[in-house]
Amino acid sequence: MNNWWKKAVIYQIYPRSFKDSNDDGIGDINGIIEKLTYLEKLGVDGIWLSPIYQSPMVDNGYDISDYYKIDPLFGTMADFEALIEKAKQLNIRVIMDLVVNHTSDQHLWFKESKKSKNNPRRDFYIWRDQPIGEFKNWTYDSSTQQYYFHLFSPQQPDLNWENEEVRKEIHKMMNFWLAKGISGFRLDVIDLIGKKPEQEITVNGPKLHDYLKEMNLATFGKKDYLTVGEAWSSSPELAKLYSGPNRHELSMVFGFWHLLTSAGNGDKWKKLPLNVPKLKEAMTAWQKLTPNEAWNSLFLGNHDLPRIVSFWGDEGTYREKSAKAFAILFHLMRGTSFIYQGEELGMTNFPFENLSAINDVESHEYFTDRKKEGQSEEEIIKVLREMSRDNARTPMQWTSDEKAGFTKGKAWLSINPNTKIINADQAVSDSNSVFYTYQKLIKLRHQENWLIEGDFELLESADEIFAYLRKTTTRTFLVVANLSNSSQRFESSFVKKNEIISNDSFPDLLTDIEI
Structure with a gap:
């Protein structure tokens, strides 16, 4: 594949x-x-x-x-x-x-499940005589006098994956x-x-x-x-x-x-x-x-x-x-x-x-x-x-x-x-x-294959700067982002060869550089 x-x-x-x-x-x-x-x-x-x-x-x-x-x-x-x-x-x-x-409580499986404790779809959902753990995750059904389990709203009963x-x-x-x-x-x-x-x-x-x-x-x-x-x-x-x-x-x-x-x-x-x-x-x-x-x-x-x-x-x-x-x-x-x-x-x-x-x-x-x-x-x-x-x-x-x-x-x-x-x-x-x-x-x-294959290396920088390298055996790319609304200083010894993409902002805000 x-x-x-x-x-x-x-x-x-x-x-x-x-x-x-x-x-x-x-x-x-x-x-x-x-x-x-x-x-x-x-x-x-x-x-x-x-x-x-x-x-x-x-x-x-x-x-x-x-x-x-x-x-x-x-x-x-x-x-x-x-x-x-x-x-x-x-x-x-x-x-x-x-x-x-x-599923929804309007799903046919749940409608069948609610009908009786002996219904073939009963165990498609999780039913118990008493709530276990968080009460908010259980809703009482008066027709069969049991509670069903739901991690989300009562209209979203959980399926029983053990079945x-x-x-x-x-x-x-x-x-x-x-x-x-x-x-x-x-x-x-x-x-x-x-x-x-x-x-x-x-x-x-x-x-x-x-x-x-x-x-x-x-x-x-x-x-x-x-x-x-x-x-x-x-x-x-x-x-x-x-x-x-x-x-x-x-x-x-x-x-x-x-x-x-x-x-x-x-x-x-x-x-x-x-x-x-x-x-x-x-x-x-x-x-x-x-x-x-x-x-x-x-x-x-x-x-x-x-x-x-x-x-x-x-x-x-x-x-x-x-x-x-x-x-x-x-x-x-x-x-x-x-x-x-x-x-x-x-x-x-x-x-x-x-x-x-x-x-x-x-x-x-x-x-x-x-x-x-x-x-x-x-x-x-x-x-x-x-x-x-x-x-x-x-x-x-x-x-x-x-x-x-x-x-x-x-x-x-x-x-x-x-x-x-x-x-x-x-x-x-x-x-x-x-x-x-x-x-x-x-x-x-x-x-660019380096985006898929290249390694990632975080660089030391000021707190508000997020800088990293993407590296292959033959090529290295530098990504620098200033995630604040003020100028930040970023220093490195890298030599810029080619700017690939930037956000057209301040020169030091964000550039990707092949080095």
Whole structure:
């Protein structure tokens, strides 16, 4: 297998916010088809679609009620097949998001499971006479007088992966989608499927890797598919188990150490300022993994995270420069690059003023919990303005008009008013925009083997400077980024041969140099 995904750049699409083709205010599959030429211009190799399966949308599709159907909000199976075909014509692969830790409570399996203790589907889920551990993770069902387990909302009951029939059904379903011509899966919260509630183990259960090996053998292991597992609990050592080339599990995992450097006491709601020394330490730990040990993923954002420019960068004076700086810093490391929609435009967080503007179920739960603790609405909204998942879910900004070229109807979520100045039309027409920095980075990843094969070496520098080398036996490349809003001094004995890419800022702010 040639592992095409090592050189690939994958663009994540949040379908309901990408492009609305029928003016109902919700993005859809035909809207994605309409914008494939934009993605071809950007140069990406694949698109990862957040869930488009049938769902009651309690968690915007991460609560699946039928794994085999496309939700009518997004279109039809014929639309999806057309997307695969048209993307293929443009050399763009399609990756599907898949949630197998839990289903919707509207899934037929759960409806059957609830009917009686003797139902053949009863053990597809986790039922007990009494809650074990955190009471909030159990919901009482009066019809059978037992509790069922759920790590997320009560409308998202967890599947019982210890049941072999569950695993067989999941494998069958995955093969159904692979047969449609997709190129792999992003596996949601995959580190949770090995849970053992009796032992109060929710992550990295004892059989987790057995389940993944079995899945690999039964489904995607047959061909060179891309598989990436979302695993907030992962570490470089655990990554070796998930993605060691001889382990036959996944291609890679999403490791979140870099983002957790801004989580106070591990709590993302307690946001800390960017700590560059800690960021360097976190990224270096992952970059030290050799390709023979594990493969990395490189990402700055996704549908669950704030916009990187707002989170760590500068929304104001240095918005474009900070967007470019983070892009260059991250996407010249070793690993497969992932870009979240709008990241290539330098899109920012939304200026939420009240809860009514927020759709996200997690944000509403946070608001309710903090209110019970006595916090003021003003304090809570301030946190949500920084950290709500809806910051990443506001509609894609295509044009400068009031509805951002996203829809002609009423958008399902408020459109950021800064679409007047931050939009794809403007970016594509400006050769110095963030868009073209991403385009150039993507071309480099396709053309330069050192990005895949080169070693990583962190360099000593001032706290606010992140500097590293990428080295092969014959070539050395220097990457230097100033992650502050003031001048910083960086000294070295290297002799500059050729500048490859910069953010067109101060001469000493960010340059990549072959030396």
